[in-house]
Amino acid sequence: MPNDLKLTHADAAQMDGIRFLHGIIDGTFPGPSIAGTLGFGLVRAEPGEVVFEGQVPESALNPFGFAHGGWFGAILDSALGCAVQSRLKAGQMYTTLEYKINIIRPLQPNxxxxxxxxxxxxxxxxxxxxxxxxxxxxxxxxxxxxxxTCSIFAIPGV
Structure with a gap:
């Protein structure tokens, strides 16, 4: 995906959340840079449900050689927030108010x-x-x- 894609608040305000997410999937809009850094990406979005896929990179390990808790947090927070985004109306955006994760088993970068x-x-x-x-x-x-839990609000400046 080209790094020179730009999306303004005014552009984003014109579309609902699911259309925005489809634009990320098809490359019309840039995806979140953290996803590229941490080896995952958005692959599917429907109203109310999204899917991210990827694998833990060597650069996201704890001292024991397993995925750092922050990697779990980043991919889960992305899926959580985008699930909310997928149901927003034009002119709305969200931010994470709080999130909680439970890591059930370790994950190696294999x-x-x-x-x-x-x-x-x-x-x-x-x-x-x-x-x-x-x-x-x-x-x-x-x-x-x-x-x-996410806070939902109007996109500022539009």
Whole structure:
């Protein structure tokens, strides 16, 4: 995906959340830089549900050689927030108010493909609530789960 793509607040304000996410998937808009840094990306988005896939890079390990908790947090927070984003109206955006993750099993950087599926449970006027599960694509095991509450507000400056 080209790094020179720019999206202004005015551009974003003209589309609903699902259209915005589809633009990231098809390369019309830039994806979040943290996803590229941490080896994952958005691969599917439907109203109320999104999927991120990737694998833990060597650069995201704890001193024991396993995925750092921050990697789990980043992929789960991305799926959680985008699940809420997928249900927003034009002119709205969100930010994470709080999130919680539970890491169920360790993950080594052995090329294992992972999938984080986020589902919006509630998207109202001022808050959104979502849950996410991180599973191994090949083994089907659950590695972590997360929940979030997001603040929803009008895109500033438009």
């Amino acid at each position: 090329g294992k493909q992972m999938r984080a599926t986020g589902r919006a449970l509630h998207v109202g006027r001022t808050t959104g609530v979502a849950e996410s599960v991180l599973c191994g694509i090949d083994d089907g095991k659950t590695y972590a789960i997360g929940t979030t």
